[in-house]
Structure formats: structure tokens, C-alpha cells
Amino acid sequence: MAVLKTHVALNVTNIEKSVTFYRAMFGLEPVKYKPDYAKFDIPKPALNLTLNLTNSVQTGGALSHLGVQVESTDEVKSAIQRFTDAGLALFTEDNTDCCYAVQDKVWVTDPDGNRWEVFVVKVEDTTPDKNLVTTAAVGEVQIVNKPCCA
Numbered sequence: 001m002a003v004l005k006t007h008v009a010l011n012v013t014n015i016e017k018s019v020t021f022y023r024a025m026f027g028l029e030p031v032k033y034k035p036d037y038a039k040f041d042i043p044k045p046a047l048n049l050t051l052n053l054t055n056s057v058q059t060g061g062a063l064s065h066l067g068v069q070v071e072s073t074d075e076v077k078s079a080i081q082r083f084t085d086a087g088l089a090l091f092t093e094d095n096t097d098c099c100y101a102v103q104d105k106v107w108v109t110d111p112d113g114n115r116w117e118v119f120v121v122k123v124e125d126t127t128p129d130k131n132l133v134t135t136a137a138v139g140e141v142q143i144v145n146k147p148c149c150a
Contacts, residue, residue: 004046005046005047005048006045006046006047006048007047007048007049007050008047008048008049008050008066009049009050009051009052010049010050010051010052010110010112010114011052011053011054011057011112012051012052012053012054012057012110012111012112013053013054013055013056013057013111013112014111014112015035015036015037015038015051015053017111018038018051018110018111018112019033019038019051020086021086021088021108021110021111022038022040022049022051022110023086024082024083024085024086024088025083025108025110025116026040026042026049027082028040028042035053036052036053037050037051037052037053038050038051039051045068045069057112057113059112059113059114063114064115065114065115065116065117066114066115066116066117067116067117067118067119068116068117068118068119069119069120069121070118070119070120071120072120073104073120073122075118075120076104076105076106076118076119076120079106079118080092080106083106083108088108089108089109090106090107090108091106091107092104092105092106092107093105093106093107095122097126100125100126100127101121101122101123101124101125101126102121102122102123102126103119103120103121103122104119104120104122105117105118105119105120106118106119
């Protein structure tokens with residue numbers, strides 16, 4: 001079976017600033033770097049990230065944020081150190097209840113306003129008693145009292 005890899009293509013207004021940011025974000029050099037294009041081939045998480053130079057970028061739009069889920073708080077701390085060493089502005093959250101899960105995370109923003117988080121999930125579901133299910137026959141949504149992963 002072929003390896004699946006997510007591809008994200010971002011429009012950027014300054015290729016040099018964006019490459020500098022993503023070098024720090026992922027701790028890697030781009031595998032391709034042109035005056036109007038850069039490609040990062042990230043092995044973990046499997047991601048093909050391309051940067052495409054454009055005249056303008058509308059910050060936000062439908063995108064909320066991007067993120068990389070890691071396996072441990074130590075990996076979050078490593079990202080914090082990498083971002084600090086690169087001089088990036090960052091925001092950290094420890095034991096925060098976000099998306100109905102307890103997480104440690106660090107946030108950074110790229111030169112065009114795309115927000116990224118590096119995070120570890122410490123508790124998968126803080127309110128399993130409030131999970132919803134759809135009853136296929138009638139299309140209704142109802143609350144069921146069962147653990148999320150049962």
C-alpha cells in the first residue's frame with residue numbers, strides 16, 4: 001500500500017520570510033526553494049507543504065488554524081525551544097481544556113497570519129457523557145451516555 005501524505009499549499013506574500021518561519025516550525029530545510037515557490041517534505045507528520053508566492057493573502061478566510069499533534073509534552077517543549085531559538089513570537093498553554101480534551105500546546109503565527117499549534121493530547125475526552133450520535137433511520141441527533149471510544 002502506498003504511503004499517504006497530506007498536502008497543504010499555502011499562498012504567501014514573502015517567500016523568504018515564510019521559508020524562515022517554516023524552517024523553524026518544522027526544523028527542516030526546504031527540499032525545493034525557488035524565487036516564487038518552496039516545498040518542505042516533512043516525514044513526521046507526513047506532510048507535503050508548499051509555499052506559493054502571490055501578491056496578497058486574505059488572512060483568515062475559512063481557515064481557523066493548522067496544527068501538528070505530537071506524542072509527548074517533551075516534543076511540545078522541543079518545539080518551544082526551536083521557536084524561541086528562531087526568535088518567533090509564541091504563546092503556550094499547559095493542561096488547557098480545548099476541543100473537549102486536555103492538551104499542552106504552543107502557538108506561532110506565520111508571516112501571512114496563519115496560526116499553527118503544536119500540541120499533545122493528555123486526556124482524549126473531557127465530557128464523554130455529552131457525545132452525540134445520529135440515528136441513521138431518522139437523521140436525529142441525540143445525546144448518548146457512553147464513553148467516546150467505546
